[in-house]
Amino acid sequence: MATRLRPSSKRCAVIGGSGFLGRHLVEKLLERGYSVSVFDIRQSYELPGVTFHQGDLCDKQALLSALQDVSLVFHCASPAPGSDDRKLFERVNVVGTQTVIQACIEAGVQKLVLTSSASVVYEGTDIKNGKEDLPYAKKPIDYYTQTKIEQEKLVLGACNKQKGFLTVAIRPHGIFGPRDPQLVPILVDTARRGKMKFIIGNGANLVDFTYVENVVHGHILAAEHLRPDSPICGKAYHITNDEPIPFWDFMSEVLVGLGYAAPRFHLPYRLVYGLALLLWLLSVLLRPFVAFKPTFTPMRVALAGTFHYYSCQRAKEHLGYKPVVSLKEGIACTVQSYPHLKSGA
Numbered sequence: 001m002a003t004r005l006r007p008s009s010k011r012c013a014v015i016g017g018s019g020f021l022g023r024h025l026v027e028k029l030l031e032r033g034y035s036v037s038v039f040d041i042r043q044s045y046e047l048p049g050v051t052f053h054q055g056d057l058c059d060k061q062a063l064l065s066a067l068q069d070v071s072l073v074f075h076c077a078s079p080a081p082g083s084d085d086r087k088l089f090e091r092v093n094v095v096g097t098q099t100v101i102q103a104c105i106e107a108g109v110q111k112l113v114l115t116s117s118a119s120v121v122y123e124g125t126d127i128k129n130g131k132e133d134l135p136y137a138k139k140p141i142d143y144y145t146q147t148k149i150e151q152e153k154l155v156l157g158a159c160n161k162q163k164g165f166l167t168v169a170i171r172p173h174g175i176f177g178p179r180d181p182q183l184v185p186i187l188v189d190t191a192r193r194g195k196m197k198f199i200i201g202n203g204a205n206l207v208d209f210t211y212v213e214n215v216v217h218g219h220i221l222a223a224e225h226l227r228p229d230s231p232i233c234g235k236a237y238h239i240t241n242d243e244p245i246p247f248w249d250f251m252s253e254v255l256v257g258l259g260y261a262a263p264r265f266h267l268p269y270r271l272v273y274g275l276a277l278l279l280w281l282l283s284v285l286l287r288p289f290v291a292f293k294p295t296f297t298p299m300r301v302a303l304a305g306t307f308h309y310y311s312c313q314r315a316k317e318h319l320g321y322k323p324v325v326s327l328k329e330g331i332a333c334t335v336q337s338y339p340h341l342k343s344g345a
């Protein structure tokens with residue numbers, strides 16, 4: 001009688017492995033001796049030791065062929081938050097995640113690690129040292145966050161020790177680092193258009209920014225601690241640099257590092273938020289006639305003007321997590337990695 005071989009514990013798949021975080025994760029997994037299958041709708045690089053499977057995660061058959069003999073899956077695929085496309089977020093983050101769970105179970109995958117987000121508890125108002133027991137946001141700031149909440153509930157709810165399917169969610173916040181397509185490029189674009197002169201609010205609001213290698217470290221620790229007898233099954237973990245910094249200090253360090261002036265003039269938070277809301281309303285009303293995308297959306301203003309930093313205590317206790325790269329080192333590596341974004345380049 002043919003026996004089904006137990007997949008090697010060093011064979012894993014990274015869904016979303018062509019993206020910013022996904023590719024850093026793939027590189028570290030290879031370094032640690034894993035063999036990696038990447039599943040993504042696009043292929044953005046080639047690396048020895050990586051097998052690419054191009055497909056949409058809503059397609060179960062495509063997923064099943066990528067998950068053959070895989071024991072561990074990292075799910076870090078998502079549409080970009082800036083797209084604000086409700087149907088796309090629901091299709092990929094909710095329906096797609098249900099498909100990922102079904103495919104994992106059918107393929108005999110034993111562990112699923114989800115990249116969630118600390119923003120699942122953020123409603124646009126201050127969070128100071130937030131712990132994982134904060135309730136999910138009742139009014140999430142956008143469709144992206146709304147579907148990240150649903151996605152996290154689905155993955156954690158699917159954890160089943162009896163059936164040998166274990167799940168865990170990592171909640172990073174404000175990921176930055178080389179090849180990030182979002183934070184630094186948007187910041188530089190805003191500066192180049194002369195719109196980074198102002199500090200929204202008094203500038204004292206502390207925020208977490210997390211160097212990508214620390215996020216990768218948190219994911220791998222979670223995967224390696226995920227066992228039936230461990231307290232981490234079905235739980236969520238904040239992973240940050242554990243060095244909250246005033247939002248505008250972080251932005252200033254990156255800007256100055258790239259040769260741009262730091263923002264200097266203060267504007268009242270409520271005034272800017274009100275204006276951003278008005279502009280957003282106008283852009284929605286005028287959408288059938290003219291397409292314009294305001295730089296300062298209410299979501300960005302809230303993120304720039306409120307406290308949002310989180311406790312990593314649970315990750316320290318259960319996973320032995322400790323950031324491996326300090327904020328200072330992370331900012332230096334990041335700035336160095338963007339020569340084309342330097343002022344005058």
Ligand SMILES: NC(=O)c1ccc[n+]([C@@H]2O[C@H](COP(=O)([O-])OP(=O)(O)OC[C@H]3O[C@@H](n4cnc5c(N)ncnc54)[C@H](O)[C@@H]3O)[C@@H](O)[C@H]2O)c1
Pocket residue numbers: 015016017018019020021022039040041042055056057058075076077078079080092096115116117118148171172173174175176181182
């Ligand atoms: N960047 C941040 O600050 C941040 C913070 C917290 C959480 N996260 C989460 O981390 C994860 C990775 O984010 P990132 O910044 O690397 O984004 P990214 O856009 O660089 O990567 C996402 C990847 O998902 C892929 N993808 C999208 N739709 C897909 C589909 N239907 N089927 C297959 N692949 C698909 C994309 O092609 C892309 O390669 C996401 O889940 C995001 O929600 C990001």
Ligand SMILES: CC(C)=CCC[C@@H](C)[C@H]1CC[C@H]2C3=C(CC[C@]12C)[C@@]1(C)CC[C@H](O)[C@@H](C(=O)O)[C@@H]1CC3
Pocket residue numbers: 081117118119120172173174175182183186187190295296300301303304
């Ligand atoms: C005011 C202004 C124009 C600032 C420019 C920087 C922003 C583009 C940047 C600052 C904080 C960032 C952030 C995200 C997107 C980019 C920023 C708004 C996320 C919303 C991206 C999605 C993640 O899941 C969120 C998270 O939970 O970490 C990010 C939060 C910070």
